[in-house]
Amino acid sequence: MPTALVTGVSRGLGAHLCRALKASGYRVLGVGLSGAAGHDALDDYRPVDLREPVPADLFAAEDVDVLVNNAGVYLDDPRRGYGDLFALSHDDLRDTFEVNLFGAARLVLRYAPLMRARGAGRIVCVSSGMGRLQDADGASFAYRSSKLAANSLVLAVARHFAAAPGDLSAFSYCPGWIRTGMGTPSAPHEPAPAAADLVRLLGAPAGGSNGRFFRGLRELGWDTRGPWVGDGPAPPEAPLSRVDPPT
Numbered sequence: 007m008p009t010a011l012v013t014g015v016s017r018g019l020g021a022h023l024c025r026a027l028k029a030s031g032y033r034v035l036g037v038g039l040s041g042a043a044g045h046d047a048l049d050d051y052r053p054v055d056l057r058e059p060v061p062a063d064l065f066a067a068e069d070v071d072v073l074v075n076n077a078g079v080y081l082d083d084p085r086r087g088y089g090d091l092f093a094l095s096h097d098d099l100r101d102t103f104e105v106n107l108f109g110a111a112r113l114v115l116r117y118a119p120l121m122r123a124r125g126a127g128r129i130v131c132v133s134s135g136m137g138r139l140q141d142a143d144g145a146s147f148a149y150r151s152s153k154l155a156a157n158s159l160v161l162a163v164a165r166h167f168a169a170a171p172g173d174l175s176a177f178s179y180c181p182g183w184i185r186t187g188m189g190t191p192s193a194p195h196e197p198a199p200a201a202a203d204l205v206r207l208l209g210a211p212a213g214g215s216n217g218r219f220f221r222g223l224r225e226l227g228w229d230t231r232g233p234w235v236g237d238g239p240a241p242p243e244a245p246l247s248r249v250d251p252p253t
């Protein structure tokens with residue numbers, strides 16, 4: 007049974023990811039800010055603040071086959087009346103990077119070398135279309151730039167994975183604009199299908215996902231939209247949203 011470690015699991019996309027992974031036969035480990043995960047799709051849960059160094063004994067006895075960096079914050083969200091570049095506080099810029107980049111990077115730097123040594127593994131960063139330079143605008147600089155940096159981290163790991171023998175893949179995944187605490191109730195999409203699509207990508211051959219950036223089962227691409235990678239005809243493009251603005 008493969009083991010998946012997911013961050014940010016008590017709510018939102020993370021909770022759905024745990025359920026989808028569990029239903030697909032994974033042993034599921036979770037971390038998050040909350041004292042308890044609050045659902046039963048986890049085999050083990052540890053409260054971890056990703057703004058802090060990862061505890062050395064975190065799941066030390068586990069072989070992690072899949073790392074899903076899902077936890078994220080969107081502190082400079084204009085929908086909450088605070089997002090303009092010149093209003094951004096240093097604390098919010100730092101906290102955004104602590105969670106969205108440094109927290110993810112600490113786990114990547116722990117698990118990617120172990121996966122490479124074993125010759126198998128998957129690393130995914132749940133990113134956003136807002137992390138593409140072509141989508142930049144005058145707001146949400148902290149969120150956008152943290153996701154851009156996380157995408158860069160994925161590409162760097164993917165280069166290492168591509169050069170090593172085995173079944174290794176690192177990729178970025180945008181869930182689209184989904185109804186979660188971050189996405190708000192106005193979002194057009196439910197999180198469960200986005201979670202199911204990500205689990206499906208995790209099960210695909212490494213060569214089909216390593217170094218790529220997906221939104222759902224469609225390759226979003228780092229710069230331009232790419233081809234549909236699911237079975238059957240491609241569905242219509244998802245509606246563009248305020249979270250993931252027009253490209």
Ligand SMILES: NC(=O)c1ccc[n+]([C@@H]2O[C@H](COP(=O)([O-])OP(=O)(O)OC[C@H]3O[C@@H](n4cnc5c(N)ncnc54)[C@H](OP(=O)(O)O)[C@@H]3O)[C@@H](O)[C@H]2O)c1
Binds near residue numbers: 054057182
């Ligand atoms: N929602 C969207 O429309 C949308 C669009 C594009 C990309 N995304 C990305 O999708 C991912 C999941 O977002 P979501 O919509 O599910 O957001 P959410 O409902 O706000 O959930 C965020 C999760 O991150 C965890 N988290 C936040 N700060 C943390 C910290 N310091 N340490 C550990 N965990 C922390 C939270 O843990 P606790 O529950 O324990 O507090 C929570 O589980 C994020 O990376 C986000 O950027 C979302």
